[in-house]
Amino acid sequence: xxxxxxxxxxxxxxxxxxxxxxxxxxxxxxxxxxxxxxxxxxxxxxxxxxxxxxxxxxxxxxxxxxxxxxxxxxxxxxxxxxxxxxxxxxxxxxxxxxxxxxxxxxxxxxxxxxxxxxxxxxxxxxxxxxxxxxxxxxxxxxxxxxxxxxxxxxxxxxxxxxxxxxxxxxxxxxxxxxxxxxxxxxxxxxxxxxxxxxxxxxxxxxxxxxxxxxxxxxxxxxxxxxxxxxxxxxxxx
Numbered sequence: 001x002x003x004x005x006x007x008x009x010x011x012x013x014x015x016x017x018x019x020x021x022x023x024x025x026x027x028x029x030x031x032x033x034x035x036x037x038x039x040x041x042x043x044x045x046x047x048x049x050x051x052x053x054x055x056x057x058x059x060x061x062x063x064x065x066x067x068x069x070x071x072x073x074x075x076x077x078x079x080x081x082x083x084x085x086x087x088x089x090x091x092x093x094x095x096x097x098x099x100x101x102x103x104x105x106x107x108x109x110x111x112x113x114x115x116x117x118x119x120x121x122x123x124x125x126x127x128x129x130x131x132x133x134x135x136x137x138x139x140x141x142x143x144x145x146x147x148x149x150x151x152x153x154x155x156x157x158x159x160x161x162x163x164x165x166x167x168x169x170x171x172x173x174x175x176x177x178x179x180x181x182x183x184x185x186x187x188x189x190x191x192x193x194x195x196x197x198x199x200x201x202x203x204x205x206x207x208x209x210x211x212x213x214x215x216x217x218x219x220x221x222x223x224x225x226x227x228x229x230x231x232x233x234x235x236x237x
Contacts, residue, residue, distance in 0.1 A: 154213030
């Protein structure tokens with residue numbers, strides 16, 4: 001291979017790598033938008049928005065396949081090494097995690113449709129909105145950390161998961177109180193529990209991606225090693 005051909009091949013590889021990163025970010029943005037829309041459908045009891053979430057999930061599914069195909073092509077044809085190899089392999093897992101975020105948005109939209117058809121009025125809006133906002137930010141930060149190989153930001157995403165877990169626990173206590181005081185709220189309370197659980201799972205998936213970002217940046221696995229996530233900030237203690 002001539003030097004010119006080697007240079008061209010190097011540029012082609014990095015162009016494809018950049019395309020893989022763009023597809024991952026696009027996929028994440030679409031999944032984040034679905035989470036936002038599903039929560040809006042829930043809070044507004046808007047069936048049309050819920051239906052839009054169900055339709056939009058297909059776009060996220062299609063992007064996951066595109067990411068996998070591009071990643072496999074890079075592995076088969078370019079024989080990457082070191083960090084590039086770790087990134088491409090992890091990108092397949094990250095794409096699967098983001099696709100699951102879309103599935104959780106669908107679950108929330110389905111709860112929104114069932115609640116819209118019901119009569120009981122029970123809406124712990126602040127807790128749901130806060131969980132959704134935090135989970136969405138975690139997902140956006142996690143993808144940013146992964147694409148930029150930013151270990152510090154990846155650790156920050158992992159630490160933020162505790163706040164979402166605490167909100168979920170708080171919401172469960174509120175819902176249990178509602179159900180004990182007014183039996184007619186049992187069905188809608190259970191739907192809101194499912195919504196909260198889905199948002200908690202979105203945060204867990206963002207945490208997975210944050211852990212992948214740390215591994216990509218530092219070559220260090222921090223999964224199940226909470227002490228390795230770094231010291232907490234003052235406002236998290």
